[in-house]
Amino acid sequence: MGGAPEDRSTEEIYQRLRDEDVKLTNQRRLIVRILAQCQDDHPSADELHRIVREEDPDVGLATVYRTLDLLERLDLVQTLDVGDGRTRYELATGLHQHHHLLCLQCGKIEEVDQDLLGAVEDTVEKLAGFRVVDHELKMFGVCCDCEPEEQNG
Ligand SMILES: [Zn+2]
Ligand SMILES: [Zn+2]
Ligand SMILES: [Zn+2]
Structure with missing residues (x-):
């Protein structure tokens, strides 16, 4: 965590969602922002949910999953499987790079x-x-x- 609170990629994702006519609800915004903030931790959906709920206790785990699915379908998020049975998520960084x-x-x-x-x-x-x-x-x-x-x- 730490570093720049709102980097360019967050805005880019919001814009992509607008382009796809996805409604930018506060909960979706929050999930994207938290994912960008803890990008380096490669959180699972559960971990992401726990952090998101500190800011908005009304966000359910199902909403987190649905939002991650949506972002993944739009190639904005990629998953990582490290073999511990949990799917981890991070913002897509483009080809080859990491x-x-x-x-x-x-x-x-x-x-x-x-x-x-x-x-x-x-x-x-x-x-x-x-x-x-x-x-x-x-x-x-x-x-x-x-x-x-x-x-x-
Ligand atoms: Zn170690
Ligand atoms: Zn990574
Ligand atoms: Zn390469």
Whole structure:
């Protein structure tokens, strides 16, 4: 959390919803805003609901699910499955751009905001004649909080 309270992507999402003739109810606005705020935490619907309810106790879990479904259908939200049985959500960031690092000890999810796979994509295209437009990469390991000691001392 923290950082800029209202970034550009929130406004872009509101605009997309208006373009799609989706009614921008206060509850939908709130859900989008909270999702943008806790984007880095990759919340599940339950977690998102808990935070949303701190601001508006009238928002039901079903509304959160329906809003997430709607955003996902419009490609504004993407889901992430880290294998713990919960679907996590984040605002869609566009093609190729980010990968997830999953700590096996504390469960933290970190992001790498670079593609890094250009050479792999070139090879795939040459070998298989397949043009890559997107990919999803999850790396499992141990984060620096769980394994802080430096090897190069
Ligand atoms: Zn790529
Ligand atoms: Zn960790
Ligand atoms: Zn992410």
